[in-house]
Amino acid sequence: MSRVQTLQSLFKRYRRPGDIVFAWFILGFSVLLLSQIADQTAWRNGGKLFAQPRFWPAVSLGGTSVFAALHLISSALSDRIEGRWKEVLLWFKSLEYAGWFIAYALVVPYVGYLPTTVAFALALAVRVGYRKISTLVISALSAVVIVVLFKTLLKVNLPSGLMYESLPDGLRQIMLTYF
Amino acid sequence: MENLLAGFEMLARWDVVLALFIGSIGGVIIGAIPGVGPAVAIAILLPATFGLDPIVGLTMLLGIYGSSMYGGAIPAVLINTPGTAVNALTSYDGYPMTQRGEAHRAVSLAYSASFWGGIFGILCLILLSPVLALVAPMFGSREIFLAALLGIILVILAHRGQIFAAGLLAMFGIFLQTVGLDAVTYTQRYTFGQSFLSSGVNLIVVVLGLFALSQAFFLLTEPDNSPDAKPVTGKMSAGIKELLKHKRVATVASGFGVVLGMIPGTGEFTAQFMSYTYAQKTSKDPDAFGKGSPEGLIASEAANNAVPAAAMIPLLALGIPGEALTAMMLSVFYVHNVIPGPQLFQNNIDLVYGLYFALIALNVIVMVFLLFSTNLLTKIIRVPTRFLGVMILLLSFVGVYSLRNSLTDCMIAAGFGVLGLILKRLNLPIVPIILGMVLGGIMEVKLRSSMPRLKTPFDMIDRPISFILFALILIVLALHVRTLIKEWRAHEPEADHDLHDSQMR
Numbered sequence: 001m002s003r004v005q006t007l008q009s010l011f012k013r014y015r016r017p018g019d020i021v022f023a024w025f026i027l028g029f030s031v032l033l034l035s036q037i038a039d040q041t042a043w044r045n046g047g048k049l050f051a052q053p054r055f056w057p058a059v060s061l062g063g064t065s066v067f068a069a070l071h072l073i074s075s076a077l078s079d080r081i082e083g084r085w086k087e088v089l090l091w092f093k094s095l096e097y098a099g100w101f102i103a104y105a106l107v108v109p110y111v112g113y114l115p116t117t118v119a120f121a122l123a124l125a126v127r128v129g130y131r132k133i134s135t136l137v138i139s140a141l142s143a144v145v146i147v148v149l150f151k152t153l154l155k156v157n158l159p160s161g162l163m164y165e166s167l168p169d170g171l172r173q174i175m176l177t178y179f
Numbered sequence: 180m181e182n183l184l185a186g187f188e189m190l191a192r193w194d195v196v197l198a199l200f201i202g203s204i205g206g207v208i209i210g211a212i213p214g215v216g217p218a219v220a221i222a223i224l225l226p227a228t229f230g231l232d233p234i235v236g237l238t239m240l241l242g243i244y245g246s247s248m249y250g251g252a253i254p255a256v257l258i259n260t261p262g263t264a265v266n267a268l269t270s271y272d273g274y275p276m277t278q279r280g281e282a283h284r285a286v287s288l289a290y291s292a293s294f295w296g297g298i299f300g301i302l303c304l305i306l307l308s309p310v311l312a313l314v315a316p317m318f319g320s321r322e323i324f325l326a327a328l329l330g331i332i333l334v335i336l337a338h339r340g341q342i343f344a345a346g347l348l349a350m351f352g353i354f355l356q357t358v359g360l361d362a363v364t365y366t367q368r369y370t371f372g373q374s375f376l377s378s379g380v381n382l383i384v385v386v387l388g389l390f391a392l393s394q395a396f397f398l399l400t401e402p403d404n405s406p407d408a409k410p411v412t413g414k415m416s417a418g419i420k421e422l423l424k425h426k427r428v429a430t431v432a433s434g435f436g437v438v439l440g441m442i443p444g445t446g447e448f449t450a451q452f453m454s455y456t457y458a459q460k461t462s463k464d465p466d467a468f469g470k471g472s473p474e475g476l477i478a479s480e481a482a483n484n485a486v487p488a489a490a491m492i493p494l495l496a497l498g499i500p501g502e503a504l505t506a507m508m509l510s511v512f513y514v515h516n517v518i519p520g521p522q523l524f525q526n527n528i529d530l531v532y533g534l535y536f537a538l539i540a541l542n543v544i545v546m547v548f549l550l551f552s553t554n555l556l557t558k559i560i561r562v563p564t565r566f567l568g569v570m571i572l573l574l575s576f577v578g579v580y581s582l583r584n585s586l587t588d589c590m591i592a593a594g595f596g597v598l599g600l601i602l603k604r605l606n607l608p609i610v611p612i613i614l615g616m617v618l619g620g621i622m623e624v625k626l627r628s629s630m631p632r633l634k635t636p637f638d639m640i641d642r643p644i645s646f647i648l649f650a651l652i653l654i655v656l657a658l659h660v661r662t663l664i665k666e667w668r669a670h671e672p673e674a675d676h677d678l679h680d681s682q683m684r
Contacts, residue, residue, distance in 0.1 A: 016605045026347060033354070033369070042366035051630050053361040056623050057368055060357060060615075063350035071343035087604065094396040094600045098593035101392065101572055105580060105589035117573055124572065128399055128565040139569065146573055156227050156581045 015078055018087035023072035030064040037061065100124060112161025113151055114179035117143040152178045186532020189234050190540065195533075198235045202242020203541040204548055209243060210250030211556045213406055214398055214567045216263045217247035221507050222390045223571075223578045225383055233515040234530060237508065238537045244504050245297065245487045245538060246545040252289035252480060253553065254560050257282060257408040262560070265486075268451045268479040275471030283411045287418030288473055289480045290549050292429055295422060296481035297542040299433035300440070300488030305535055307492065312528070315496040315521035317644050320629035323520070325639075325648035326499055327618040327625065330443030332652060334614050336659050337449065345611045348602075352615020355380045356623075363627065375587045382616055383582055386507055388592035389609050391575040393599025398568030400600070405564070408557040415550040425477050428458045432478040436485025441492045443501035443614075454482040488538055495519050495531055499621065503610045506617045 041054040049055060100120070108116045121143035125136055150156040160176040167175055189195065209220045220243050228236030251262030256273030269289060276285035318326070331349055338345035358369045359379030370376040422429060432454035439450040458478035459468045468475045493499045498520035500506035512519050517527060524531060549556075579592045602609050633639060640649040 018601075019605055022601060022605055022607075026351075030347070030351070036369070040367070040369045040371065042361075042364065042368075044364060044366075048630055051363075051627050053364045053366045053368060056619070057354060057357045060350045060354035060619065064347050064354060067343050067347035067350060071347055074343055090400055090604065091597065091601050094400050094597055097396045097399050097572065098392075098597050101395075101576065101593050101596070102586075102590055104573075104576055105586055108576075108580070109584075121569060121573060124399075124569045125566070128569065129403060130566070135566070139566070142570055143573060146570075146577070150227065150577045150581075154227050155230070156577060157230075157584065158577065158581055159584055 015075065015081060016087070017081045017083040018091070019078075019081070020072070020075040021084060021088050023068065023075045027065065027068040027072050030061055030068050034058075034061040034065055100127075108161065109159045110162050112164050112175065112179065113158050114144070114147045114175070115161070115163075117147050147179060182528045182532055185529035186534075186536055189529055189533035190238075190536050194232070194235050195238055195537075198231070198239040199242055199537055199540055200544060202239035203246040203544045206243035206246030206541075207250035207545055207548060208556065208559055210247030210262045210266075211253045212250075212560050212562055212567065213254050213260045213262055214562075214564050215394070215571065216251075217243050218390045218503055218507075219394050219571060220247075221504055222383075222386045223574045225386070225507055225510065226578050226581045228511055229514045233511065233517055234533050234537075236511050236515075237534060240508055240511065241487070241534065241537055242541045244508075245484075245541050248480075248483050248487075249290060249293045249545050249549060250556065252293065253286060253556055254406060254408060256285045256289055256476075257411070257557065258406050258560075260406060265448065265451065265483045266479075268455055269476060271455075271469050271479070272472050272475035275469075276473075276476070279471055281471070282409070283413035283415075284417065284421070284473075285471075285476060286411055286553060287413070287415045288421055288476055289418070290415060290546060291418035291422040292432075292477040292480035293484040294542055294546045295429045295477075296433040296436055296484035297488070298539070299430065299481070300437050300485035301535060301538045301542070303437045303485075304488045304491060304538070308524075308531070308535075311492065311496045312524040314644075315524050317642075318497055318521055319642070320625040321632075321639055321642065322644045322648060323497060323499070324622055324625035324629060325645055325652070326443075326493070326497055327621045329648055329652050329655070330493075330499055330501065330614065330618050331622075332655060333443055334611050334618075336655065338608050338611070341607060344607045348608065349611035349615040352612040353619030353622075354615075355385065355612070356382075356616045356620045375585075380591065380616075381582065381588065382506075382510055382613075384579060384588045384592045385595050385616065386503075386613060387575055387578045388595025389599040389602075389612060390503070391571055391578065392592055392596030393603060393609075395568045395571035395575060396596055396600040397603050398564045398571065401564065403563050403565040405562070406560050408560055410554045410557055415553060421473060422477060425474055428454075428461075428474050429477050429481045431457055432481040433485040436482040437489040440486035440489025440501070443493055443499060443618075450482040450486055451479050454478040491534065491538075495523055495534075496521070498523075500614070500617055503613045506613050509617060 037054065037058055041057050043052060043054050104116060104120050118140050121139045122136055125139040130136060130139070151158050164172055164175045205220070206217065209215050209217060221240050224240065224243070228239060247263050248265055251266035252269050252273065253262060255261040255266040255270040257277055259270050259274040261267045261270055273285045273289060276282065335342055335345045335349050356379070358376055360366070360377050361368055367377065435454045435457070436450040439453070455475060455478045458474045459465045462468065462472070462474050464472065490501050490505050493501050494505045494509060498509070498518060500509050509519065517523070517530065575592070576589070579589050582588060599609055629639070640646045
């Protein structure tokens with residue numbers, strides 16, 4: 001096939017395995033939300049339709065549901081692509097990393113930004129398969145650079161660790177302010 | 180003239196100059212590494228820039244936006260892997276040139292074409308400014324509502340072949356911005372009695388989840404890979420001479436970039452493909468396209484680099500972002516209480532000119548940097564992808580947590596990260612969600628504020644600009660229906676491709 005394609009064909013997107021699972025999920029989710037509209041939004045008597053607080057949630061959820069139904073139909077009418085459940089399994093596997101992220105956010109206020117970042121950089125590097133000492137050292141150093149750049153230099157609003165309180169006086173102040 | 184000087188003065192500060200250097204050089208590096216794109220970088224840096232002066236923060240983000248495509252051309256040409264999504268077409272002709280042993284020619288030509296496109300875009304922006312200052316005040320609530328509506332329609336229709344998915348995601352984005360306490364009636368909307376939902380779903384949290392965290396998850400769940408680019412030898416300035424032989428293609432491609440960059444929802448892809456088609460149709464050697472044609476390379480790079488300047492036009496003049504990156508920048512304006520829109524040209528024209536000069540400066544900085552550091556960049560892009568994933572995950576924390584030190588935000592961002600991963604894996608677009616959130620908010624506010632002046636529905640379009648916008652909406656929809664009918668009649672099965680993996684990077 002020619003590598004140069006027409007404008008139209010270049011704009012097409014194509015389905016991937018697992019498309020129909022996503023289509024079912026998003027349709028169910030939007031219909032569920034839409035069914036709650038009377039409970040979750042208010043209607044002001046006498047107000048104009050377009051100014052009602054319910055108007056935009058209704059339009060957007062109605063639109064989401066209609067488009068989701070159409071997406072589902074088009075997905076169901078297309079040829080089945082192999083590897084659907086393998087793909088869905090991968091989505092679930094990504095939850096592990098979401099868990100890592102939340103755990104990181106949970107630990108920082110207690111242990112402090114610098115130690116947590118270095119520890120998580122090392123642990124995650126090991127988790128994803130790096131074993132070479134040089135790679136692990138680079139991971140730890142990169143974590144230190146991130147902390148110095150954002151907390152020390154840019155003074156981004158990040159919490160100091162409760163654990164820093166137990167450090168000796170001089171060091172405590174430095175750690176609380178810069179790391 | 181006074182305004183021009185005031186704009187120039189804005190840039191003549193050490194912190195702005197530093198931000199410009201960090202943004203533009205950082206942008207090239209980020210663009211050159213396949214796996215991180217400007218969207219990831221801007222999402223992470225966004226909260227960090229809130230504490231800076233508007234001009235400093237915006238200059239840095241603009242630097243990343245404007246320069247990433249220069250860097251993205253390097254892996255596109257050398258290893259057939261576009262550094263940023265919009266360099267995909269560059270690899271069509273760039274990589275065959277590398278295979279022929281003309282890597283140096285291809286890279287230097289890509290830089291020169293990018294520079295041409297970049298500068299052309301800014302010159303158009305400067306020349307259009309007086310017109311914008313004149314037209315922008317004619318945009319009242321109704322016009323801005325209709326322009327935002329047109330933007331949403333274009334965003335959906337631009338995702339050909341996935342219009343239903345783009346539609347549902349854009350609508351979902353509009354829904355997300357309605358969650359929380361309604362600012363006018365003080366009633367709760369979809370808060371389910373949870374206090375953390377009362378303040379709504381924060382755009383930055385969603386952006387960080389969908390762009391940055393999802394990319395981290397994506398890289399961490401994929402097999403490890405380390406791109407290997409060979410060093411390039413030769414003078415990088417050689418491309419400028421060759422470019423001058425193809426001035427016509429470069430200028431027309433830049434023109435497409437400017438026009439389509441201004442239209443919300445279309446942007447780099449449309450501009451590139453239109454210029455590419457134009458270049459091929461008017462070329463003396465159309466068969467060489469896709470096999471290493473310098474004209475194809477020029478068309479693609481000049482078009483995509485003309486877009487950032489043009490994309491600033493609807494953002495600055497109307498406060499309407501056309502794509503994800505300008506939508507993120509909009510939040511920087513809001514944080515500093517500088518509201519882009521018609522008033523900006525009257526009250527903060529110095530800021531507008533300051534941004535223009537920043538754009539010119541960043542193109543010059545990037546060009547000079549690239550002339551000397553291409554081989555350094557070929558080494559940097561060898562970063563293993565999973566390592567990159569670890570770093571993006573750690574950096575995303577800075578972005579999310581620094582907003583308001585909230586663990587709930589981190590959880591919401593992680594949730595959107597998983598959603599983003601699913602969308603990326605399915606090759607579905609992420610941008611409609613973000614634009615839905617931003618444009619949905621604009622539509623709601625503007626429709627409400629125009630209500631008191633409307634007696635009948637026709638009052639909505641009784642002014643010239645609003646009528647034109649309404650006509651445009653009808654034309655866009657009619658053209659789409661016409662294309663669908665034509666396609667239905669032609670009915671050709673299409674081959675699969677990954678060109679639209681825009682959200683991958």
